[in-house]
Amino acid sequence: MSSQESGSGPTVAIVGATGAVGSVMIEIMNARESVPWGEIRLIASPRSAGSTITVRGVEHTVVALSPEAFDGVDIAMFDVPDELSAEWAPVAVERGAIAVDNSGAFRMDPEVPLVVPEVNGSAATRRPKGIVANPNCTTLSMMAALGRLHEQFGLRELVVSSYQAASGSGQEGVDRLRAELDAVAGKQVGERAGDVSEAITAAGLSEDSPFKAPLALNVVPWCGSRKEDGWTSEELKVRNESRKILGLPDLRVSATCVRVPVLTTHSLAVHAKFEREVTVEQARRSFEQAPSIVLQDDPDGPDFPTPAGVVGAEPTYVGRIRQALDFPETLDFFVCGDNLRKGAALNTYEIAETLVEAS
Amino acid sequence: MSSQESGSGPTVAIVGATGAVGSVMIEIMNARESVPWGEIRLIASPRSAGSTITVRGVEHTVVALSPEAFDGVDIAMFDVPDELSAEWAPVAVERGAIAVDNSGAFRMDPEVPLVVPEVNGSAATRRPKGIVANPNCTTLSMMAALGRLHEQFGLRELVVSSYQAASGSGQEGVDRLRAELDAVAGKQVGERAGDVSEAITAAGLSEDSPFKAPLALNVVPWCGSRKEDGWTSEELKVRNESRKILGLPDLRVSATCVRVPVLTTHSLAVHAKFEREVTVEQARRSFEQAPSIVLQDDPDGPDFPTPAGVVGAEPTYVGRIRQALDFPETLDFFVCGDNLRKGAALNTYEIAETLVEAS
Numbered sequence: 038m039s040s041q042e043s044g045s046g047p048t049v050a051i052v053g054a055t056g057a058v059g060s061v062m063i064e065i066m067n068a069r070e071s072v073p074w075g076e077i078r079l080i081a082s083p084r085s086a087g088s089t090i091t092v093r094g095v096e097h098t099v100v101a102l103s104p105e106a107f108d109g110v111d112i113a114m115f116d117v118p119d120e121l122s123a124e125w126a127p128v129a130v131e132r133g134a135i136a137v138d139n140s141g142a143f144r145m146d147p148e149v150p151l152v153v154p155e156v157n158g159s160a161a162t163r164r165p166k167g168i169v170a171n172p173n174c175t176t177l178s179m180m181a182a183l184g185r186l187h188e189q190f191g192l193r194e195l196v197v198s199s200y201q202a203a204s205g206s207g208q209e210g211v212d213r214l215r216a217e218l219d220a221v222a223g224k225q226v227g228e229r230a231g232d233v234s235e236a237i238t239a240a241g242l243s244e245d246s247p248f249k250a251p252l253a254l255n256v257v258p259w260c261g262s263r264k265e266d267g268w269t270s271e272e273l274k275v276r277n278e279s280r281k282i283l284g285l286p287d288l289r290v291s292a293t294c295v296r297v298p299v300l301t302t303h304s305l306a307v308h309a310k311f312e313r314e315v316t317v318e319q320a321r322r323s324f325e326q327a328p329s330i331v332l333q334d335d336p337d338g339p340d341f342p343t344p345a346g347v348v349g350a351e352p353t354y355v356g357r358i359r360q361a362l363d364f365p366e367t368l369d370f371f372v373c374g375d376n377l378r379k380g381a382a383l384n385t386y387e388i389a390e391t392l393v394e395a396s
Numbered sequence: 397m398s399s400q401e402s403g404s405g406p407t408v409a410i411v412g413a414t415g416a417v418g419s420v421m422i423e424i425m426n427a428r429e430s431v432p433w434g435e436i437r438l439i440a441s442p443r444s445a446g447s448t449i450t451v452r453g454v455e456h457t458v459v460a461l462s463p464e465a466f467d468g469v470d471i472a473m474f475d476v477p478d479e480l481s482a483e484w485a486p487v488a489v490e491r492g493a494i495a496v497d498n499s500g501a502f503r504m505d506p507e508v509p510l511v512v513p514e515v516n517g518s519a520a521t522r523r524p525k526g527i528v529a530n531p532n533c534t535t536l537s538m539m540a541a542l543g544r545l546h547e548q549f550g551l552r553e554l555v556v557s558s559y560q561a562a563s564g565s566g567q568e569g570v571d572r573l574r575a576e577l578d579a580v581a582g583k584q585v586g587e588r589a590g591d592v593s594e595a596i597t598a599a600g601l602s603e604d605s606p607f608k609a610p611l612a613l614n615v616v617p618w619c620g621s622r623k624e625d626g627w628t629s630e631e632l633k634v635r636n637e638s639r640k641i642l643g644l645p646d647l648r649v650s651a652t653c654v655r656v657p658v659l660t661t662h663s664l665a666v667h668a669k670f671e672r673e674v675t676v677e678q679a680r681r682s683f684e685q686a687p688s689i690v691l692q693d694d695p696d697g698p699d700f701p702t703p704a705g706v707v708g709a710e711p712t713y714v715g716r717i718r719q720a721l722d723f724p725e726t727l728d729f730f731v732c733g734d735n736l737r738k739g740a741a742l743n744t745y746e747i748a749e750t751l752v753e754a755s
Contacts, residue, residue: 200559200656218581223578229707230704230705250702251702254577254657256559256656256703266676266718267717267718293665293730298613298657300613304617338622339622341608344614345588345609346589358626363648363650
C-alpha cells in the first residue's frame with residue numbers, strides 16, 4: 038500500500054460520505070482508533086462536494102466523485118447505489134485502491150469475495166478484481182450467529198422470516214415512516230388500509246413511497262424488487278449470500294422478508310438445522326464466547342433482544358434460543374442487528390481493518 | 397334444543413358481551429341473518445349489567461353472569477378469561493346449553509373438540525362435556541389455508557413466524573399501542589429503547605404494559621407466558637392446537653411468535669412441507685375455490701395481503717405463495733387474518749351456526 042510504504046498510515050476514502058451509511062462509517066472511524074489512517078478522503082456526489090465534516094477532530098472537505106479522487110487511496114469504502122458502484126469501484130481499483138463495496142453490484146461475482154470478517158475474513162485476501170463485497174444488511178444481521186454455529190455444528194438448512202427496519206430503504210425510508218406515524222398519531226385514525234392511506238394523504242405525503250403499502254400500523258411482506266417465481270430480490274439475497282459467505286453452495290434456504298414499522302435494526306426469526314446435535318446450552322456457550330455477539334436470553338424470565346433495544350449497538354444480539362421440539366438437530370432463535378452498523382457501515386469498516394492488518 | 401323444539405329459534409347467549417370480541421360477535425350477529433335466533437341474551441360482569449346494546453334492531457339489557465342467566469339458553473358463546481370460562485362453561489352446560497368457548501381453558505382437553513368449521517366442523521358433534529372450544533387467534537389465522545392444503549396434499553411440517561397485532565392482548569393492548577404511538581409521534585423521538593421508554597413515561601403512560609417491552613417503533617418476540625425450555629405459551633398453542641384441529645398428533649411444528657405495532661389482524665409467514673408434491677398453481681387453485689379464503693397474489697406485480705388491508709374482513713387472505721427453492725414438497729406463503737373476527741368472534745359464531753345446522 039503506497040502511503041503505508043511511505044511511513045504514514047494508509048489512505049482511506051469513504052465514497053458516499055454524506056449518506057446514511059457513510060455518516061455511520063465516519064461515526065465508527067471517530068469511535069475506533071484501531072487503524073492509524075494517514076489521509077482520510079470523503080467523496081460524494083458533486084452536489085455535496087465542498088461541504089465539510091469533522092473526522093477524528095479534523096475538518097475535512099467533501100470532494101466530488103472523479104477518477105482523480107482515488108489517486109493515492111489505499112482502501113476505498115463505497116456506499117452508493119448499485120449502478121454507481123458498478124462504474125466507480127473498478128475506477129478506484131485502476132487508480133491503485135482496494136474497493137470495499139456495500140452495494141449489490143459485485144456480491145455474487147465469483148471473482149469478488151463476500152466477507153464477514155469474523156466468519157470468513159481470510160476470503161478477503163483472494164480478490165482478483167481488487168474488490169471485496171459487503172453483504173446485504175438482512176443476511177449480515179444473522180451471519181455472525183450462524184457462522185459461529187456452523188463452525189461447530191455444520192449448518193444444513195435455514196428457514197428465516199425477517200422483521201426489517203425502514204432504514205433498510207435508506208434515509209428516505211426513515212423519513213417516510215416517521216411522517217406516516219405522525220400522520221396517524223393522536224387522531225384515533227381508523228386502522229384499515231384505506232383509513233391509514235387517507236390520513237397519510239391528508240398529511241400531504243406523496244403517494245410515491247419507498248414501501249409498497251402504508252407501513253404505519255402495518256407490516257409489508259415485500260422487500261426489494263420482484264424476481265422469478267414470486268420471490269423478492271431480498272429473499273434471494275438471503276439465500277445466495279448466506280451460501281457464499283458460509284462456503285455452502287448447497288445450503289437449503291427459505292426466506293420471507295417483511296418490512297415492519299421500526300426505524301433501524303433488522304430482526305430475524307431463524308430456524309436452523311445442523312449436521313450434528315446441538316443443545317441450547319452449547320449454542321449459548323458458543324455465542325457467549327463470540328466477541329461480536331451479545332447473548333440476551335435469560336431462561337428464567339422474559340428477556341430477549343428487540344430492535345429498539347439494539348439500535349446503535351455494534352454486536353448482533355441473540356435470544357429466544359430453543360431446541361426445536363419436533364425437528365432433530367434444529368434450533369430456533371431470534372436475532373437483532375443494527376442494519377446501518379453491523380449490517381452496513383461497521384462490517385464494511387471491519388473489512389477495511391482486516392485488509393490493513395493483512396497488508 | 398329446548399327453545400327450538402318449542403317452535404321459535406334457539407336461544408343464544410353471549411358471555412363477555414361488552415368486551416372487544418363480544419362486541420364483534422354482536423356486529424357479526426347483526427350482519428348475518430343465517431340463524432333466526434329466538435332469544436338473544438347478553439351476559440357480562442355485574443359491573444356491566446344493566447347497560448343496553450342494540451342487537452338486530454332490538455335493545456337488549458346486559459344481565460350479570462349467574463347460574464340462572466343460562467336457564468333456557470341453547471348455545472352460550474363465551475369470550476372471557478380462562479379462569480372464568482373454566483368455572484362458568486360447565487355451569488352453562490348444567491343448565492342445558494352447549495358452551496362454545498374462546499378461552500384457553502378447554503382447548504387441549506381430549507373431551508372437548510377444537511373446531512374450525514371449514515376444516516373439522518364434524519368434530520363439533522362429539523362433545524362429551526357439552527363444550528366446544530374455539531382455537532387461539534394465531535393458530536386460527538392460518539388454519540383455513542392449512543386445512544385446505546392438508547386435505548389435498550397431506551401436511552407434514554410447519555415452520556411459522558408470526559407478526560401479531562396488539563389487539564391479541566385485548567382492548568388494553570390496542571389502547572396501549574395507540575398511546576405509545578401518540579407519545580413518540582411528531583417529536584422526532586430517538587429510536588433507542590431508552591428514548592422510546594422515556595417518551596412513553598413522559599406521556600404519563602404506566603410502566604404496567606400488556607407487552608414485555610415498548611411496542612411503538614419496535615417488535616417484541618414474546619407473546620403469552622413463559623413455558624418450559626424457553627418456549628412461550630403462544631408458540632406451544634400454535635403447535636398443539638394445529639395438531640389437534642388437523643388430527644395430526646405427530647405434525648412437526650416450530651413457531652416463533654412476535655408482537656408487532658399493528659392494531660388488529662395477525663400475519664404469519666408459513667413454511668409448510670407436504671407428503672405429496674404441490675405446485676404454486678395447485679395451491680392457488682385450491683385457495684381460489686375456498687369460500688373463506690381470498691387469494692391476493694398477483695404473480696405479475698407486487699400484490700400481497702397486509703394486516704391493514706385485511707382488518708375488518710371475514711376471510712383469511714393468502715399471498716406470496718412460493719415453491720421453496722431448496723425444500724421438496726414445500727411451499728412458503730404469507731397469511732393475514734383479522735384476529736378479532738376469524739381469529740375469535742367469527743369462528744366462535746360459525747361454530748354456533750354449525751351446531752344449529754346439526755341440531
